[in-house]
Amino acid sequence: MTLFVESRWKDVRESVHKLNPKLSHIIDELNPSDKFTFYRIKYNFGDEILQNAGLYLPTKSGLISIKDSRVDTHIQDNLGYNFGSNPVGMLLEHSVELFIASADRIIPYAIIQPGHVFGTWRILDTKVSYCPPTFIWGMTAGARSLFMLAKISENASHLHLSKKLHIKIEKPKSLVDHGKVFREIANSNDFKEPWQVEFLFFSKKWFEQLHDKGWEKFKLYLLDAAWQSSSYWRNEYVWNYVFSLIQQNRNIKPPTYIANIVKHLLAIGVGAMPGFRPAFDDTLGPIKRLQEIYINEYNLKDYAPIIMAPSNFSLKDTSPIYYSLQYPTTIEFALKSSERTSAMTDLYLVSSLLKKYLKEIQTGKLNIAETPLESFAQKAKFDFFHNNVTDYTDFKESALIPKEDNAFGLASTDENKNFPKNSSFLNGCIRISY
DSSP states (O other): OBSOEEEOHHHHHHHHHHHOHHHHHHHHHHOOOTTSOEEEEEEETTOEEEETTEEEEEETTEEEETTSTTSOHHHHHHHOTTTTSOOSEEEEESOEEEEEEOSSOEEEEEEEOTTOEEOHHHHHOOSSOOOOOGGGEEEEEBOSSOEESSOOOOHHHHHHHHHHHTOOOOOOSSGGGHHHHHHHHHTSTTOOOOOEEEEEEEOGGGGSSTTSGGGHHHHHHHHHHHHHHTHHHHTHHHHHHHHHHHHHHTTOOOOHHHHHHHHHHHHHHTTSSOEEEEOOSSTTSOHHHHHHHHHHTSOOOSBOOOEEEEEOOBTTBOOOEEEETTSOOOSSOOOOSOTTOOHHHHHHHHHHHHHHHHHHHHTTTTSOTTSHHHHHHHHOEEEEEESOOTTOTTSEEGGGHHHHOTHHHHHOSOTTSBOOTTOGGGTTEEEEEO
C-alpha cells in the first residue's frame, strides 16, 4: 500500500551526515538500537503532504490520510504522534513550502530545505499550550506559490497544452491558480521528467525518552531548531508595540489594510516571511521543464517564461526580493474601506506609510538598537513599480526591473523574448534590496 520503508540509523546515517553533520554526530553518540527507526518517504511535485495540517501518505492509488483505515496501524502509531500532523523530519532532496490557505489567498510561511529539521514545536510543547491551532497549515512538495509572470490563461493555448499532455484542468483565473496547473502538468504521463522530494521522518520512539540525561544533546538540538524558527513570532508583540509608537509619535492613522502590508514588507525584509524571486533552478519544482512546455505546447511566443517562486530575503544574500499588491500574502488582512481604490493609489499609500515608519526607526528614539528591525531599516532600499507611473515621479516603470536585476535574465530561457512588463504581478510591485 505505502511507497516507503522503515529504516534504521545505519541505513540513513550517510544521507543525514552529508546534509547535517552536527545532528549526525549527536545521533552517533546516542548509538540508537534498531528500535529507533526512520521512514524515508518520497512525494511527487505538488503533492499536498499536509492538508488542513493532517499528514497524507503516498500510495499507488494516490495520497491518503494517515488516519485512513487502509494505513497500517504500526505506521499510524509511529508517524501519528504529532496530533496526526507532520512528524519531526528532515528533507533529503529538493524543498517544500509550508503555507496557510484562506478563501482568497495562499500565504507562504516557510521554505524548508534539505538538512533542515522541522516539526519540533509541538513535540517539545507542554500540555498547556499557546501554539496556534494545527488546522491552518498546508505543505506541498515543491512550492505551492509558483506562478508565471506572463499571462497563461489564453483559451486556445491552454486547450492545446491540455490536449497535448492529456490533462483536464481549467485555465488559471489568477496567479494563485498557476500552481494547480503546474502540478497537473508535472504529474501527467507525458511530462517525462519526474521531480520528487524525499523526507526522512523520525518515528515515535525517538521522543519517548527526551528527558533522560543521555539524551540531553539531542533534546537541546531540537530545542535550538524550534527556538531559531520561532524568533519572529516570539517578538511579534514588540513589533506591534513599535508600530503603535510610530503612529502615535507621528500622529498618523493609516488604513488598517495598508498598515498590514507595511508590517508584512518589514517582516519580509528581516527574513521572517517569504517574498518572491525569479526561479532559475529546479530546487522548488521542475522549473526548466515547465518553461519548455509553455514555450512549445502553450506557444508562449512573445514573452519570456519567467516563473516566480517564494524565497526569503537575507543580509547574507544581496539578491532583491519582491512583493505585489496583486498577489497578497499578508498574514493579517483587514478589508479595504473601499474597493474603488486603484493599485497605484494603494502603492502610494504603502510608500508614504513605509517612509514614515523607516524614518522614525532610523532616528534611534524607539530604543530598538541592534534588533533585526533596526538593522534592516538602516540599510533597506524600497523601489515601487507600476505599468503607468506618469504622475508619480518616485515610482518606476515595470519595464526597468530586468535591467536593474539580472536574476530575471537568468530565469529566462531565451534572451530574445520580451520581458512580461504588463504582468499583473508587476502592476503594483515593491522591490526590497540593500
